[in-house]
Amino acid sequence: MRALARVGAVRAAVVVLLAALAFGAVSSLVGEYRDLQLADGAYYFAALIGLSVLIGFGGKISLGHGAFMAVGAYAVALLVADEHWPLVGALAAATAVSALVGAVLGAAASRLQGPYLAGVTLTLAVALPQIGNRFPETLGGENGLVIDPPAPPSFLGSSFPPQRYLAWIAGLGALAALFFIYNMTRSGAGRALRAVRDDEVAAALCGCHVGRTQTVAFVLSAACAGLGGGLATVVLQLAQPGAFPLELSLRIFAAAVIGGVGSLWGAFWAAALLVLLPNWSHDIAQSLSLSGNVAANLPLAIYGVMLIVAMLLWPGGIQAGLRQLSGLLKRAYSSRHSVTQSNPAK
Amino acid sequence: MTQFIDLTLSGISNGAIYAAVALALVLIWRATRIVNFAQGAMLMITTYIAAALVEAGNPYWLALVVAVAAGLVFGALTELVLIRRVESAPPINAVIVTLGLLVFLEALAGMIWSDTPRAFPAAFSIQGYEVGHTRILFSPNSTFIVCVVALVALALGALFRYTSLGLKLRAAAFAPEVARLLGVRVGRMFTIGWALAAGVGALAGALVAPSTFVGPSNFDPILIFAFTAAVLGGLESPLGAIVGGVLIGLVLSYVSGYEGEALAPLAALAMLLLTLMLRPTGIFAASRERRV
Amino acid sequence: MLEVQDLVCEYGAIRALDGVSLQAAAGSVTAVLGANGAGKTTLLRAISGLKRPRAGRVALDGREITAAGVEEIVRLGLLHVPEGRGVIAELTVAENLRLGALARGARRGDGIEAIYELFPPLRARRSEPAASLSGGERQMLSIGRALMAAPKALLLDEPSLGLAPLIVAQIMGLVRELCEERRIAVLLVEQNARSALSIADHALVLDLGHVVASETPEQLAREHELLHAYLGY
Ligand SMILES: Nc1ncnc2c1ncn2[C@@H]1O[C@H](COP(=O)(O)OP(=O)(O)OP(=O)(O)O)[C@@H](O)[C@H]1O
Numbered sequence: 001m002r003a004l005a006r007v008g009a010v011r012a013a014v015v016v017l018l019a020a021l022a023f024g025a026v027s028s029l030v031g032e033y034r035d036l037q038l039a040d041g042a043y044y045f046a047a048l049i050g051l052s053v054l055i056g057f058g059g060k061i062s063l064g065h066g067a068f069m070a071v072g073a074y075a076v077a078l079l080v081a082d083e084h085w086p087l088v089g090a091l092a093a094a095t096a097v098s099a100l101v102g103a104v105l106g107a108a109a110s111r112l113q114g115p116y117l118a119g120v121t122l123t124l125a126v127a128l129p130q131i132g133n134r135f136p137e138t139l140g141g142e143n144g145l146v147i148d149p150p151a152p153p154s155f156l157g158s159s160f161p162p163q164r165y166l167a168w169i170a171g172l173g174a175l176a177a178l179f180f181i182y183n184m185t186r187s188g189a190g191r192a193l194r195a196v197r198d199d200e201v202a203a204a205l206c207g208c209h210v211g212r213t214q215t216v217a218f219v220l221s222a223a224c225a226g227l228g229g230g231l232a233t234v235v236l237q238l239a240q241p242g243a244f245p246l247e248l249s250l251r252i253f254a255a256a257v258i259g260g261v262g263s264l265w266g267a268f269w270a271a272a273l274l275v276l277l278p279n280w281s282h283d284i285a286q287s288l289s290l291s292g293n294v295a296a297n298l299p300l301a302i303y304g305v306m307l308i309v310a311m312l313l314w315p316g317g318i319q320a321g322l323r324q325l326s327g328l329l330k331r332a333y334s335s336r337h338s339v340t341q342s343n344p345a346k
Numbered sequence: 347m348t349q350f351i352d353l354t355l356s357g358i359s360n361g362a363i364y365a366a367v368a369l370a371l372v373l374i375w376r377a378t379r380i381v382n383f384a385q386g387a388m389l390m391i392t393t394y395i396a397a398a399l400v401e402a403g404n405p406y407w408l409a410l411v412v413a414v415a416a417g418l419v420f421g422a423l424t425e426l427v428l429i430r431r432v433e434s435a436p437p438i439n440a441v442i443v444t445l446g447l448l449v450f451l452e453a454l455a456g457m458i459w460s461d462t463p464r465a466f467p468a469a470f471s472i473q474g475y476e477v478g479h480t481r482i483l484f485s486p487n488s489t490f491i492v493c494v495v496a497l498v499a500l501a502l503g504a505l506f507r508y509t510s511l512g513l514k515l516r517a518a519a520f521a522p523e524v525a526r527l528l529g530v531r532v533g534r535m536f537t538i539g540w541a542l543a544a545g546v547g548a549l550a551g552a553l554v555a556p557s558t559f560v561g562p563s564n565f566d567p568i569l570i571f572a573f574t575a576a577v578l579g580g581l582e583s584p585l586g587a588i589v590g591g592v593l594i595g596l597v598l599s600y601v602s603g604y605e606g607e608a609l610a611p612l613a614a615l616a617m618l619l620l621t622l623m624l625r626p627t628g629i630f631a632a633s634r635e636r637r638v
Numbered sequence: 639m640l641e642v643q644d645l646v647c648e649y650g651a652i653r654a655l656d657g658v659s660l661q662a663a664a665g666s667v668t669a670v671l672g673a674n675g676a677g678k679t680t681l682l683r684a685i686s687g688l689k690r691p692r693a694g695r696v697a698l699d700g701r702e703i704t705a706a707g708v709e710e711i712v713r714l715g716l717l718h719v720p721e722g723r724g725v726i727a728e729l730t731v732a733e734n735l736r737l738g739a740l741a742r743g744a745r746r747g748d749g750i751e752a753i754y755e756l757f758p759p760l761r762a763r764r765s766e767p768a769a770s771l772s773g774g775e776r777q778m779l780s781i782g783r784a785l786m787a788a789p790k791a792l793l794l795d796e797p798s799l800g801l802a803p804l805i806v807a808q809i810m811g812l813v814r815e816l817c818e819e820r821r822i823a824v825l826l827v828e829q830n831a832r833s834a835l836s837i838a839d840h841a842l843v844l845d846l847g848h849v850v851a852s853e854t855p856e857q858l859a860r861e862h863e864l865l866h867a868y869l870g871y
């Protein structure tokens with residue numbers, strides 16, 4: 001069993017390493033603007049990956065991942081600006097704090113069936129960003145908190161672009177989240193989660209702790225979102241209530257579903273969508289010379305329509321869709337094999 | 347002391363609104379086992395329609411009636427066009443569809459009416475009554491709100507309890523297949539349930555709009571307060587929704603009065619978590635079925 | 639008169655009914671017997687429109703209802719009392735009964751008194767939720783509710799399930815009486831072959847979707863091997 005776990009960890013490490021190489025290569029090829037986009041994509045990815053697993057493997061909906069990002073963002077801002085913590089420590093603390101908030105909510109909500117987790121997290125998404133306004137002395141009110149931009153260390157050379165350094169920090173954080181979640185999905189916990197999603201009663205009869213399994217998944221996803229929020233503070237050097245409206249939570253949720261939940265690639269596409277859709281819709285609005293109101297709301301409208309269309313065209317559900325797809329792939333794989341095997345017989 | 351009384355009074359009139367929206371959520375939950383997260387956005391759209399009518403110079407009452415009628419149609423269409431197609435799918439799909447609708451409607455409203463909130467008139471004066479020498483935080487319009495919501499609740503109660511339609515609606519909600527075997531057109535009952543719910547929601551939207559203003563995301567808090575109220579009341583029980591709504595209205599009024607408005611959503615979250623931990627079936631949970 | 643011809647029903651690859659035919663005349667009881675999974679429930683669901691048959695036809699009083707919707711079939715006077723009784727636990731006894739009257743298009747609960755006469759225990763409990771009823775009372779309620787619709791044909795799915803022998807005998811006696819008095823064509827699905835045969839005019843034995851016997855109860859009673867093989871006597 002332990003050997004198996006070690007194999008899993010090695011595999012996760014390989015995946016992360018490959019991702020790191022790809023990220024580094026892309027980042028050294030592109031300019032400053034793209035570097036910032038990469039940084040955005042990286043912190044979104046960190047926030048998305050846990051959510052994707054929660055929805056896809058856990059069958060649970062969270063609308064509060066924007067709020068968890070806010071928790072992480074403010075934690076980093078406070079620790080770096082006021083307490084002068086090093087970045088790594090602050091990011092780790094941000095992850096831990098959001099995990100804690102997630103644990104409180106998850107303990108209450110994931111024991112329960114149905115719409116409760118969605119409702120609770122929706123409430124969180126509305127409630128939490130308001131706290132910044134309530135305590136302006138510590139949290140900076142509307143204006144939020146500002147931190148100094150991290151300076152690239154000297155061994156990278158004096159000409160190293162600061163944007164690229166930001167992208168690398170965010171990228172490392174995203175890779176940490178990837179490692180975390182990849183390991184979890186391959187472990188017993190991941191299997192238990194899927195078993196619980198498919199049939200809570202049966203899973204409980206087989207000795208899975210239904211509530212605990214789902215709470216763990218929820219807490220992990222909240223932790224990753226907190227990390228994402230902390231990275232966002234580093235990239236933007238700012239944490240403010242206006243950056244984490246309910247709309248952010250809804251956008252993250254929509255992107256996760258559209259990107260394809262329950263897979264790490266799904267989270268990747270979702271992050272890409274979050275970064276690129278505003279640009280695309282800006283271009284569309286310009287080429288169609290849409291009015292300002294229409295242009296400003298175009299991305300959101302696209303998310304809404306895509307969510308609905310995805311569900312209507314795919315009525316078997318995300319889970320069934322995924323299973324269908326993997327079934328198809330498996331069949332394609334095995335038919336190729338059976339062809340090669342049956343050939344000699346003929 | 348006067349502040350406490352004021353907060354209590356304004357809590358009751360806000361609570362009536364939350365109760366009405368909670369009632370809408372409960373109606374849909376009972377009929378189709380879906381929490382309609384788009385409820386707040388749907389009533390936002392109908393309230394915008396009313397606001398546009400008022401701005402065009404029409405009388406308030408006409409706008410109110412049109413808003414409710416639009417709500418009825420909107421609810422029915424939503425069920426027919428969207429929800430019916432995901433009925434046989436896992437419940438998570440229906441929830442995602444309502445969320446997609448929420449996102450889309452908010453964007454749509456921003457496109458048509460811009461993101462800047464606009465004012466909406468009240469039916470009656472919003473100046474508080476004068477008692478002795480002080481003005482209390484309860485106005486003729488508050489009286490109107492409380493009375494309308496109470497009337498609607500009573501009317502719905504009577505509909506469900508005493509009419510054949512109500513009986514069929516309940517049968518379809520509780521046991522769709524058995525209801526079909528007794529000739530009830532279950533699909534049509536679901537459509538009617540959604541229509542009624544959205545109509546009640548539209549009414550609540552028009553009633554609350556003078557104090558929240560009309561903007562694409564201005565009714566998000568109303569939705570979460572109503573959800574909290576519905577969970578507090580048990581999600582199954584219309585009476586629970588009403589009581590839960592008033593309770594939430596009171597608690598939020600005290601919290602905003604004494605601690606600041608920014609903490610009201612957080613207080614709702616705390617009540618939600620407490621309810622789910624201490625009594626997940628709500629205060630008005632139906633008695634357990636006897637097993638035979 | 640209920641007629642079924644060559645009915646075929648499938649769940650995916652499983653063929654639950656494979657060419658079942660039967661005729662149930664008004665005022666007679668037809669018993670449908672068979673082991674678990676024989677296809678009895680499927681037969682009733684296909685007749686009442688809950689399950690689309692793959693092939694075959696169903697007719698009520700000469701009128702084809704094979705493709706009709708459940709609601710329409712109910713309106714034509716065919717009532718299906720499902721397995722597990724199907725009382726609506728959240729509604730009161732009286733409301734359950736009123737629902738039956740709505741099925742025949744009656745506005746109010748007329749005829750409810752007659753049902754209370756037939757099933758006196760229901761009268762005492764009429765304003766209590768059906769959830770509080772005992773198993774026997776629930777069976778009375780679901781049969782009473784179907785009677786409120788003044789049915790021409792009545793499909794009963796295992797009415798004896800989980801009831802004490804005395805109650806079973808009572809219910810069977812009542813079904814026989816009602817069937818004759820009101821000229822109802824009754825299709826009675828049962829595991830409890832003995833009590834079903836005691837009131838049946840005709841008996842059908844199903845096995846894996848096939849009719850393996852269709853004869854009078856007396857004939858069936860003589861075929862010990864058949865009874866043993868399919869019904870465990
Ligand atoms: N919804 C369904 N999906 C798939 N297969 C089904 C379904 N319902 C019934 N079946 C299958 O059809 C066959 C007949 O089932 P049916 O319920 O008609 O049997 P039955 O005679 O009523 O049994 P019992 O006495 O246990 O009630 C069985 O093999 C059963 O597994």
Ligand SMILES: [Mg+2]
Pocket residue numbers: 678679680721
């Ligand atoms: Mg059966």
